Amino acid sequence: MARAAAKSHVLTDSSDRAANLRVAAVFAEIADLLEVEGENPFRIRAYRNAAHELGALGRDLAAMLAAGDDLTELPGVGDDLAGKIGEIVDTGSCAMLDDLHRVWPATIHDVMGVPGVGPKRARTLFEQLGVRTLAGLQAAAQQQKIRELTGFGATSERNILDALAGLLGTGRRLPLAEARVHGERLLTRLRAAPGVIEAVIAGSYRRALATVGDLDFLVTARSHNGAIAALVGAPDVAHVLAEGPTRATVVLRSGLQVDLRVVGRDSFGAALHYFTGSKAHNIAVRRLGVARGLKINEYGVFRDERRVAGRTEASVFAAVGLQFIPPELRENRGEIAAAAAGELPQPIEARQLRGDLVLVAAGDEPGAVVAAAAAAARARGLEYLLIVHAVPGRSRAAIDWDARTRAAADACAEHELAPLQGLELDIAQKTCPEVHVDFVAARLSHAPRAASHPALLRIVAGAREADAARDPTPLVQAAVGGALAVIGDPAHLPELEPQLRAARVAGVPVVLGSGGEPGGGQASRLDLAVSQARRAWLEAEAVLNSRPLAEVREHLAPRRQARRRS
DNA sequence: GCCGTTTTCGGCCCGACTGTTTTCAGTCG
Numbered sequence: 001m002a003r004a005a006a007k008s009h010v011l012t013d014s015s016d017r018a019a020n021l022r023v024a025a026v027f028a029e030i031a032d033l034l035e036v037e038g039e040n041p042f043r044i045r046a047y048r049n050a051a052h053e054l055g056a057l058g059r060d061l062a063a064m065l066a067a068g069d070d071l072t073e074l075p076g077v078g079d080d081l082a083g084k085i086g087e088i089v090d091t092g093s094c095a096m097l098d099d100l101h102r103v104w105p106a107t108i109h110d111v112m113g114v115p116g117v118g119p120k121r122a123r124t125l126f127e128q129l130g131v132r133t134l135a136g137l138q139a140a141a142q143q144q145k146i147r148e149l150t151g152f153g154a155t156s157e158r159n160i161l162d163a164l165a166g167l168l169g170t171g172r173r174l175p176l177a178e179a180r181v182h183g184e185r186l187l188t189r190l191r192a193a194p195g196v197i198e199a200v201i202a203g204s205y206r207r208a209l210a211t212v213g214d215l216d217f218l219v220t221a222r223s224h225n226g227a228i229a230a231l232v233g234a235p236d237v238a239h240v241l242a243e244g245p246t247r248a249t250v251v252l253r254s255g256l257q258v259d260l261r262v263v264g265r266d267s268f269g270a271a272l273h274y275f276t277g278s279k280a281h282n283i284a285v286r287r288l289g290v291a292r293g294l295k296i297n298e299y300g301v302f303r304d305e306r307r308v309a310g311r312t313e314a315s316v317f318a319a320v321g322l323q324f325i326p327p328e329l330r331e332n333r334g335e336i337a338a339a340a341a342g343e344l345p346q347p348i349e350a351r352q353l354r355g356d357l358v359l360v361a362a363g364d365e366p367g368a369v370v371a372a373a374a375a376a377a378r379a380r381g382l383e384y385l386l387i388v389h390a391v392p393g394r395s396r397a398a399i400d401w402d403a404r405t406r407a408a409a410d411a412c413a414e415h416e417l418a419p420l421q422g423l424e425l426d427i428a429q430k431t432c433p434e435v436h437v438d439f440v441a442a443r444l445s446h447a448p449r450a451a452s453h454p455a456l457l458r459i460v461a462g463a464r465e466a467d468a469a470r471d472p473t474p475l476v477q478a479a480v481g482g483a484l485a486v487i488g489d490p491a492h493l494p495e496l497e498p499q500l501r502a503a504r505v506a507g508v509p510v511v512l513g514s515g516g517e518p519g520g521g522q523a524s525r526l527d528l529a530v531s532q533a534r535r536a537w538l539e540a541e542a543v544l545n546s547r548p549l550a551e552v553r554e555h556l557a558p559r560r561q562a563r564r565r566s
Numbered sequence: 567g568c569c570g571t572t573t574t575c576g577g578c579c580c581g582a583c584t585g586t587t588t589t590c591a592g593t594c595g
Binding site: 047079081115118151153216 | 567571577578583
């Protein structure tokens with residue numbers, strides 16, 4: 001079929017992990033359809049686990065197969081799934097999925113995705129009303145056919161219509177910086193609610209994932225009702241999806257879903273751990289608990305009926321023999337083994353930074369840009385600024401670089417900050433203006449061919465699409481001997497973590513910077529950069545601007561010094 | 567369908583809330 005042809009085309013691209021993603025997609029769809037069939041839940045989970053593991057796998061399945069590797073070594077993959085992986089990589093599909101498609105339409109997945117409609121109801125809708133698509137679902141609801149079905153009613157029907165109209169959780173993921181605005185506002189409201197002792201945001205927000213799907217609030221309180229009422233009654237709540245004595249779920253007008261859980265003080269640590277996730281991390285920790293005869297849930301750690309830990313997160317980790325794991329590391333990507341061995345990294349903290357990095361575009365007035373950035377830097381106790389002057393690609397007008405660097409230096413001095421100044425060229429540019437600067441930087445918008453390394457390298461937006469969609473390693477390699485500059489730009493946050501991870505693996509130091517956005521926001525941009533560095537397991541030692549100015553100056557100094565460290 | 571410091575069989579996380587029920591199934595996180 002046409003479908004198969006399209007798939008094989010995808011798989012001929014062996015330079016990336018297309019095969020992994022294809023296999024993960026097939027397994028995920030099989031899991032969905034088995035769920036509709038009402039299969040054994042553990043069998044379904046096996047497919048779902050495998051889909052999750054393979055989607056995040058660092059190695060190329062097609063290459064592993066070609067090399068004759070044993071796929072059952074992979075987590076969640078046994079003899080059966082190993083065989084199916086081979087089948088999918090070879091043919092693009094899998095007989096089992098084809099069989100399922102003879103019974104269930106592929107689009108039933110969309111119906112299942114409607115909030116309030118799961119696999120069982122999707123099956124009922126399909127079998128009783130012939131609903132195969134979202135359009136069909138909407139038509140059935142509008143004709144009031146759904147309320148006639150057993151297990152449904154007028155309320156369910158209305159909820160389905162609301163969901164289809166996009167009124168209920170949109171599923172859109174919000175950039176971290178944007179979620180922070182909503183989060184902080186609600187946090188203030190919850191903390192002021194009667195009876196509330198403590199309120200925090202857990203979930204992927206706390207793990208500093210670049211985008212978050214919802215906000216998870218956790219509250220300890222003397223009385224439950226205060227916090228629940230405060231959330232449900234918040235001014236920008238569009239819909240209340242659930243409201244009980246210990247939890248509530250609402251959708252804000254922005255489409256952001258917000259969950260609130262209220263727990264007792266003795267359960268706070270266990271609940272915080274539980275609701276911070278990630279899911280994969282939690283399952284792995286619980287598995288450790290089971291091996292020690294412990295049951296771990298959001299209320300605590302229990303041996304038989306007796307609570308043995310749970311007041312703090314640290315007590316939960318300690319109960320299963322782990323060091324405290326910072327939230328940004330909780331992705332089940334090796335942090336549990338590291339914590340068990342006492343070998344966790346100590347991720348960089350914002351307070352360890354001594355300097356910020358400011359970008360001055362060719363059209364900017366350097367004095368004004370640097371003055372704004374310097375004031376913000378001074379306010380957070382920084383000591384110096386790395387000032388990067390962009391050199392335009394081709395410009396006929398002579399630019400007075402001495403005047404520009406002098407203006408920047410003066411602006412720094414006014415705020416009692418030390419400046420370190422450099423020129424930034426596109427990596428393809430051959431000539432550099434004749435002016436004394438402390439370092440030379442390169443902006444990299446495509447894979448580098450140039451042999452001469454700049455001291456500081458910055459991957460600009462767009463490079464990711466062009467050359468590093470899946471692996472920024474080749475870009476980062478260009479910074480060996482120098483450093484990689486990473487700006488906490490909210491719009492490009494998802495690109496940062498892979499870049500930072502690649503830098504760590506390559507042993508390339510990084511500079512974390514705000515970029516110096518005029519009009520404020522430096523502080524949060526710097527914090528965003530730090531949060532992604534933490535997710536990438538970077539320690540202070542790997543962050544150049546956590547070191548004293550003299551060391552940064554020496555590290556970035558052009559040519560000779562840079563070459564000394566091979 | 568996977569997995570094993572107790573296991574090659576018998577486990578696999580589980581509690582809260584809703585809507586439809588008359589004791590609970592389905593969904594969600």
